[in-house]
Amino acid sequence: MRLYIGNKKYSSWSFRPWIAMQAKGIEFEEVLIPFNNDAVNPKYKEFSPTSKVPALIDRDISIWESMAILEYLAEAFPKNNLWPEDKKARAHARAISNEMATGMFGIRGECPMNMAREISAIEVSDAVKKDVSRIEAIWDECLSTYGGPFLFGEFTIADAMFAPVVNRIEKYELSSHSAVIAYLKTMKALAAYKAWEDAGAAEAQVVEADEA
Numbered sequence: 001m002r003l004y005i006g007n008k009k010y011s012s013w014s015f016r017p018w019i020a021m022q023a024k025g026i027e028f029e030e031v032l033i034p035f036n037n038d039a040v041n042p043k044y045k046e047f048s049p050t051s052k053v054p055a056l057i058d059r060d061i062s063i064w065e066s067m068a069i070l071e072y073l074a075e076a077f078p079k080n081n082l083w084p085e086d087k088k089a090r091a092h093a094r095a096i097s098n099e100m101a102t103g104m105f106g107i108r109g110e111c112p113m114n115m116a117r118e119i120s121a122i123e124v125s126d127a128v129k130k131d132v133s134r135i136e137a138i139w140d141e142c143l144s145t146y147g148g149p150f151l152f153g154e155f156t157i158a159d160a161m162f163a164p165v166v167n168r169i170e171k172y173e174l175s176s177h178s179a180v181i182a183y184l185k186t187m188k189a190l191a192a193y194k195a196w197e198d199a200g201a202a203e204a205q206v207v208e209a210d211e212a
């Protein structure tokens with residue numbers, strides 16, 4: 001199984017299936033193809049009809065779109081519990097994962113994931129503030145309902161979907177909510193998170209569009 005990803009410093013969508021596979025012990029070959037600075041890398045077209053990363057190739061099956069990749073993995077590796085076992089918790093996990101995938105445009109647009117960024121606050125819009133307050137509510141509800149340390153107890157796809165948000169909240173100092181502090185500590189201590197963060201921070205390429 002081969003996972004195509006972009007720069008570990010910036011590619012938030014690549015980070016999601018990567019951290020899920022690493023955290024759940026699913027073996028795969030990683031192929032990192034960096035962004036071009038001014039246009040989409042033409043190599044992306046070779047493995048993805050959208051010319052975007054991530055993309056997963058499993059023998060004759062190719063999957064693009066991070067949520068589709070994560071759902072494929074959950075189906076292909078049922079014993080690895082990528083979703084919570086409990087039906088109600090699973091529905092909740094799917095709902096917040098899709099909320100992240102299809103929304104939160106304020107924080108996604110103004111506070112790009114950046115593994116190499118020094119921690120420092122920036123001026124943010126009301127749209128970012130609204131996203132942050134929704135994220136605080138989601139994480140607070142999950143941690144108090146399921147007992148932590150991850151959103152649904154054990155690491156699931158929901159944590160993979162919010163992993164890039166952990167970086168954004170940390171690097172742009174977006175929240176001091178107690179649930180956020182606790183969740184950041186858990187995620188940042190995860191070996192897979194640290195491995196991606198260290199590799200991303202060590203990348204030399206600077207993509208101006210991804211620097212706030």
Ligand SMILES: N[C@@H](CCC(=O)N[C@@H](CS)C(=O)NCC(=O)O)C(=O)O
Pocket residue numbers: 006010011012013014035036039040041051052053054064065066067
């Ligand atoms: N909806 C897609 C979004 C994928 C996406 O936007 N990927 C970005 C990188 S994080 C990309 O490949 N951009 C092309 C480029 O900038 O060259 C998904 O969930 O996978």
